[in-house]
Amino acid sequence: MISTVDGKAVVAGRAAVLGSPADRLMMRRVRAAADGVLVGAGTVRAEVFDIRVGPEEQAARLARGQSAQPLAAIVTNTGELPLTRRAMFRGREPRPVIFTSEHALGAYPERFARAREVARVIPVGVETPDLAQLLATLVRDLGVWRLVVEGGPALNQSLFAAGLVDELFLTLSPRIVGGRSKTIVEDGFEPSLDLAHLELISAAPVGGELFLRYRVLGRRLR
Numbered sequence: 001m002i003s004t005v006d007g008k009a010v011v012a013g014r015a016a017v018l019g020s021p022a023d024r025l026m027m028r029r030v031r032a033a034a035d036g037v038l039v040g041a042g043t044v045r046a047e048v049f050d051i052r053v054g055p056e057e058q059a060a061r062l063a064r065g066q067s068a069q070p071l072a073a074i075v076t077n078t079g080e081l082p083l084t085r086r087a088m089f090r091g092r093e094p095r096p097v098i099f100t101s102e103h104a105l106g107a108y109p110e111r112f113a114r115a116r117e118v119a120r121v122i123p124v125g126v127e128t129p130d131l132a133q134l135l136a137t138l139v140r141d142l143g144v145w146r147l148v149v150e151g152g153p154a155l156n157q158s159l160f161a162a163g164l165v166d167e168l169f170l171t172l173s174p175r176i177v178g179g180r181s182k183t184i185v186e187d188g189f190e191p192s193l194d195l196a197h198l199e200l201i202s203a204a205p206v207g208g209e210l211f212l213r214y215r216v217l218g219r220r221l222r
Contacts, residue, residue: 032057040155041076050087079111157186174208
């Protein structure tokens with residue numbers, strides 16, 4: 001994730017405007033090490049999203065026994081997705097995976113019928129997607145042992161609240177933008193010291209940005 005100094009992760013509805021070329025390079029390297037990339041539907045709708053890595057990263061992945069490209073995984077409870085975006089849904093190998101709930105499949109059958117034309121659709125959970133079941137399915141059925149999550153804030157909030165995050169990569173952008181905007185986790189919840197406690201692994205300044213890597217220790221005990 002990326003955040004301004006005053007804690008904003010989205011400006012004018014998008015996160016991509018905050019990152020520099022160095023930040024985008026760092027993101028590609030993190031993606032290239034992963035078996036899969038998980039993102040929420042809102043982020044896919046808002047951003048021009050392309051998780052593909054370049055030829056050099058592909059060669060390194062194949063040498064490690066991975067697929068040439070990381071698996072693209074999306075979680076949605078409405079099926080409202082920009083299925084015509086070629087970089088995300090068209091001509092991709094491995095085929096993208098859309099995780100949803102049994103309720104959503106019944107509520108939006110036409111949306112998911114269209115989604116099945118370009119992706120594999122897997123229900124995980126009854127009323128809403130069950131994130132623990134989602135992660136278990138990625139490991140057991142899809143061979144995704146190392147997963148990168150790229151938001152958005154609602155998905156991040158749910159994963160932290162469920163204790164399902166191991167590490168956080170955070171780029172601190174040297175900007176103050178003010179106003180009301182999302183942080184790296186969803187707003188609308190009461191602040192809690194118990195959401196997650198982090199241990200700093202590394203901090204690397206590049207230009208004006210600061211690249212931070214944290215280990216998630218779990219919830220802070222009172």
